[in-house]
Amino acid sequence: MPRYEGVSPSVVRRLPRYYRFLRELLAKDVHRISSRELSQLMNLTASQIRQDLNCFGGFGQQGYGYNVDALIGEISGILGLERGYRAILIGAGNLGLAIARHMSFETKGFNLVGIFDKKRELIGQPVRHLVISDVNRLENFCGVFSPQVAILCIPPAAAKEICERLIPLGVRGFWNFSHYDLTLDYKDVAVENVHLGDSLMTLCYHMSELTED
Amino acid sequence: MPRYEGVSPSVVRRLPRYYRFLRELLAKDVHRISSRELSQLMNLTASQIRQDLNCFGGFGQQGYGYNVDALIGEISGILGLERGYRAILIGAGNLGLAIARHMSFETKGFNLVGIFDKKRELIGQPVRHLVISDVNRLENFCGVFSPQVAILCIPPAAAKEICERLIPLGVRGFWNFSHYDLTLDYKDVAVENVHLGDSLMTLCYHMSELTED
DNA sequence: TAGATTGTTAATCGATTAACAATC
C-alpha cells in the first residue's frame, strides 16, 4: 500500500541526501533556500530538485523558495523517520558490532532491540544497551518483541537460511550486509543491500581509469 | 585516461555483481553459461547482460554462450582487481576497525598498508598485520609509501580537511564512509561514497510503503 | 506592482529492451 504511487527509485534514493543537506543548512541557521541555491550546494539541477519534491507535494512557495525547517519535517515524514521500527541485528562479528555501536538508529527510523550470534563466546557480551543473545532464541524473541526489520551481518551462506526463518516470524525488511543478493521470492518484503565489496571494486575500476595502462 | 570510453556508470556499477555471480557459478563447477541463463539467475534481461559485456569486448561465442572462467578473467581485468593499489585507512573507530579486519582488500584490487588515528590510546594497537599510527605521521608515511587510496572512517567535519591534506600527498582515490559528500573540486580523483545512514533511511521509506498509514 | 521562484508541461537525453542478422 504505497503512500506515494509511482515515485521512481531514483527519487527515493535522493531523499536522504536532501534530508542531510537541509539539516546541515539548519545547523548553520539557514531557514530559507531556493531550488537554485540548493542545486549549487548539492551539485544537481534546480529543475531536478523541484521535480523530486513535487512527487510528494508542493512544499515551496513562489517567489520565496522553500522553508528549510518545514521541508525537513516533510522529508522526515515521507521517509518515515519517526516510525521507530524495531530492528534486530544478526551476526555480532566485526562488521555487526561496528554497525550496532556506530549507527544512530533512532534518527533514521529504527530502534535496535536485539543482537544475535551463534558463537558461544559472544553470547552474553554487552553491546550498548543490549546483550548478545543466542541465535537459537530468535523464535522466542520474535514471539515476544515482533521486530519488523533484521540487519544481516552474517556470511552469505547463512543469509538465505536466516531470511527463511525470519519471514514467517513477521520480519518485513532486511538491511543486508552479507555478500549475497537477497532477491527475495517473498512479496511485501523490503530489502536494502549494502555490498561493500562491490563498492570497493567500483572504486578500483575508477582508479584504473585514472592510471594509464 | 579512461581505458573504455563512454561506458556508463550504470554499467560499471553492475560489473562487480556479474563478477560475484560468475565466481559463484565457478565454485559450483559451472564453466559455461548463456546470457539467458545468467539473466534468470541475476534477475536481469539477457539483452542487458549482452549489452553490458559488449561495452568491453565480445567475450561470448555464438551458439555457445560465455565461458565462465574466461569471463571472470576479463571482468577482473576490466575492474583492475590485480592492481593492488596501496590503501590507507583514516579513523580506527568501530567502523574503521571493522572495515580493516573484515574486508578482503587483496581480492578487490587493494592492499591495506597503513591505519591512522589521532586518539592516543589507539596509536600502537595492532590490527591484522599493521599497527595504528598517529595521523600526524601521515605526511611522513605518504612520502615513503605513496598510497594511492584513502579509506575515510572519520567524522564529517574531519573528512574535508583530511582530503585536502591527502591530495597534495598523491592520494588519488577515496572510499568515503564519512557522513559527508565528497564533491571533490579536484579533477582526476576517484570517489566512492558509502552512506550507510542514507541506505538505512531508504529502507525506512520502503518499510513505510509496506505499512499502511 | 515588480521581482523572484515555484509547479508543471514539453523536449531532450540516456538507459533498457526487443529484434534479428551474423556466426559458431
Place this chain on the structure above:
DNA sequence: TAGATTGTTAATCGATTAACAATC
C-alpha cells in the same frame, strides 16, 4: 547442416533538463 546464442542495431521506456505560465 541445423540449432543455439551471440553482437549489434532499432524501438521503447524512463529519467533529467529546459522552459514558462502561475503566483507569492
